[in-house]
Amino acid sequence: MSIPNEALQKLVQEIETQAIQAQQQINTVKSQIGLKQREIRMLQLTSSEVSTLPSDTPVYEGVGKMFVFSPIAEVDKRLTTETSELKTDVENLGKKLLYLETTHKNSREHIDQIFNSGGRG
Template identity: 80%
Template structure:
């Protein structure tokens, strides 16, 4: 049984579109992972600096256009919480990245398979 040229062309276009979309999403997810990794590093460095301060040091956080006094323990706790949230986000993004890479790989293999078979089923 042979597939018509029109149907074959339409099928290849759909698979190519899916492959292109997957590739775009892969680069976007990788970018998001990089941004979140840099943010984690920034939070860890800030936490390290705050933890090295004496406990009686006045520390102020920027809130909009003003600064609010916050105890060092509270700031360190907030920074640690934000870092753990970002790590969780990165895990989820890595799972999505793996899924997208698999989708892209499958799309490419389907295209190769179609061309190798020459449109025959």
């Protein structure tokens, strides 16, 4: 049994579209992971700098165009919380990336199978 040419072309086109979309999403997710990893690194550097300060050192955080006094303990707590949230985000993006890479690979394999079988069903 053979698949009609029109149906075969439509199938290949749909799979190719899916592969292209997956590749675009892969690039987006990789970019997001890179940004979040840079943010984590900045927070870790800030945290390490703050931890070296004596506990009575006045620390100010930027809020809009002004700076507000914050106790070192609160600053450190905020940095730790933000770092933890970003690590969770990176982990979730990693899972999404794995899914998208699998989808892309499967799409490519399906296209190869169609061409290798010559359209024979």
